[in-house]
Amino acid sequence: MINQTKVLKLVHIYLTICDRFEKDLKYTCERFSNNDKPDLTDEEIMTIYLFAIEEEQRFTVKQIHKFAGDYLRLWFPNLGSYSVFSNRLNRLSESFKHLAANLISEHYPQECYSDQSLLDSMPIITCSGKRSGKVAKDITDKGYCSTKSMYYYGVKLHALAFRRENRIPFPEEIQITPASVNDLTVFKEVWSTKEDRIFFGDKIYQNKEFFSDFEKEKNSVMMTPVKAIKGECQEIRNRDKASNDLYSTAVSRVRQPIESFFNWLIEKTNIQRAGKVRSTKGLLVHLFGKIAAAFINLIF
Incomplete structure (x- = not known):
């Protein structure tokens, strides 16, 4: 379990991601197969990733999955295995890229x-x-x-x-x-x-x-x-x-x-160290996912 303040942050991130998906992110990761509605949604995967980095300082995919399994099962009961989570996360590289660009372009300080x-x-x-x-x-x-x-x-x-x-x-x-x-x-x-x-x-x-x-x-x-x-x-x-x-x-x-x-x-994301990355899509998630995590607070 996590405390009430963090629960509110988790919910806020999830609602923000859902809103962005309805506007444009869903077009960056469309599925054209019979498995186009998985139990663990893309919105939930992005929420777990952003929350674990921004709020809990968990920087690797393995750390993020373990944290979600230990503390977020109540909200994400269909989390699944690490390998499935990692593969699903890599499919969202373009979604993270668009999200990072949107967070930066829409929230310029005055x-x-x-x-x-x-x-x-x-x-x-x-x-x-x-x-x-x-x-x-x-x-x-x-x-x-x-x-x-x-x-x-x-x-x-x-x-x-x-x-x-x-x-x-x-x-x-x-x-x-x-x-x-x-x-x-x-x-x-x-x-x-x-x-x-x-x-x-x-x-x-x-x-x-x-x-x-x-x-x-x-x-x-x-x-x-x-x-x-x-x-x-x-x-x-x-x-x-x-x-x-x-x-x-x-x-x-x-x-x-x-x-x-x-x-x-x-300091916020450990973005400079990408030694655990094993693929091009994984590197893109590492880059744009962490940029998005760093700037996610701007929308609160």
């Missing part, structure tokens, strides 16, 4: 600066770079994380987030790419159409020619810390050092909260 965006990415690790990655090969590959100074197999989670004063930024869009994809490449392909915007990124986004044209066409600018020019004489570097350091510090201060956003996401 204090967001709509003309100022922060950019960064973080690794989602399926295994160490010392090993050969064998999981979800169609969407993962080998990459390097400069922050952790390590090679790894997995994907990257890229976030474009609205700046908020003295608060962690709120994501406008989230993109998932193989680990080797460069952050600047993602910006060029996905976010280079944004107009009248000030972007704050790290040194990886430096490309003078591209962003000069970008400013002229879209009236948007990219602010990054100053990067030393290869081959520049020491005399010029010393002359400009004070102003460059002040500028770099100011930009870094503005964009630092995006790192706090990633830390918050990791």
Whole structure:
């Protein structure tokens, strides 16, 4: 059994998922077979998953199933075995993806600066770079994380987030790419159409020619810390050092909260560790299910 406060949270999540299913989620997991009405519904499976992560900090599918079996049998008597639960959960990868996108797009806080965006990415690790990655090969590959100074197999989670004063930024869009994809490449392909915007990124986004044209066409600018020019004489570097350091510090201060956003996401969901994932659909559930779990409180 769980206490009354958690029961109310469980019911609220379930009703919210049921409402979303009626609106659009049911079209992402339609069944065209005789078993189109299973005893344990898709709404119940999503509710168990989101509740166990958000409220109980159970991060693996095995932990979530065990918790449901021990404490939620009264509400979900048709839970079934772990293998069936895991297989059913993987079928809902697209539903979690749509739910996460809806939760983010429909609940922007009012204090967001709509003309100022922060950019960064973080690794989602399926295994160490010392090993050969064998999981979800169609969407993962080998990459390097400069922050952790390590090679790894997995994907990257890229976030474009609205700046908020003295608060962690709120994501406008989230993109998932193989680990080797460069952050600047993602910006060029996905976010280079944004107009009248000030972007704050790290040194990886430096490309003078591209962003000069970008400013002229879209009236948007990219602010990054100053990067030393290869081959520049020491005399010029010393002359400009004070102003460059002040500028770099100011930009870094503005964009630092995006790192706090990633830390918050990791703390709430343990999303960065995907070593237990065994399939592409399982990895998608791990990613979008945990993003949805992190943001589910926004609707309460």
